[in-house]
Amino acid sequence: MSQDEAADFRTRTGQARRARTRSKILTAAFDLFDARGIEKVTVDDIRTAAGLARGSFYNYFATYEDLLKEMARLIARQITHEQSVYYDAVPDLAERTWSNLRYAILRVASDRPCAEILVRIIPLVGPISDTMRERADRDLARAIDSGAVKTPSPDIALDFGYGVATMMLHRSLQGNLSADDLRAAGLMFLRALGVEEAKAVRIVRKPLPAMPALPLRGAIISAPAP
Structure with missing residues (x-):
């Protein structure tokens, strides 16, 4: 084995080791959040559950909050991927806009730790990843250009969407999210975007x-590391 090959082998081995450890941290965090809730879990709890030496956690995340932000980013990444698979082919852009938002709400609400993470992080950072923001910007711009929606401020419309998602996730964590709630939120959202009422009712x-x-x-855990 040449020196270059040996160096490449060491690099790949180190990367694989880091990916495995990172996966252990994320898995331990998700499991603990599921059992206790994110407010009752500490870095030491996660480190112990992941089988890491003291201090090793900080080789991957500077703080507990940084871990939550990274988990939120991974949630957003997975949701964005799934939205693309299910809804990019929907021809009506107003319908696609609500379908994407509704799917995100339901998918996250179905996994309590993910809902807790996003409810904590979204109010702090808004769009959780560049990919999420770019996709939302692109789809809304297309909807506006086509006349499917009408809004004087795309940025405020996007913030309104994040607010609707956060409100619905809050309700899901309280056990109060119903299909009627979701339809009401969708109708409010679409009407705020200038969608005619009869069409908005049909969509929701x-x-x-x-x-x-x-x-x-x-x-998220099984997806390739970004």
Whole structure:
């Protein structure tokens, strides 16, 4: 084995080791959040559950809050991928806008730790990842250009969407999110975007989407490291 090959082998081995350790941290955090809630878990709890030496956690995340932000980013990344698969082909852009938002709410609400993380992080940072922001910006711009929605401020419209999502996730964590709540939120959201009422009613009455069999946190853990 040449020196270059040996160096490449060491690099790949180190990267694989870091990816495994990172996956252990995320898995331990999700499991503990599920059992206790994010407010009752500490860095030491996660480190112990992941089988790490004292201080090793900080080789991956500077603080507990940084871990939550990274987990939120991974949630957003997975949701964005799934939205692309299910809804990029929907021709009506107003319908696509609500379908994407509704799917995100339902998918996250189906996995309590993910909902807790986003409820804590979204008010601090808004769009959780560049990919999420770019996708939302692109889809809303297309909807505006086509006349499917009308809004004087795309930025405020996007913030309104994040607010609707946060409100619905709050309700899900309290056990109060119903199909009627979701339809009411969708109608409010679409009407605020200038969608004619009859059309908005038709859109929000569309059947709820089926959720993937793999829980959201499982999809995140099994996805390739970014």
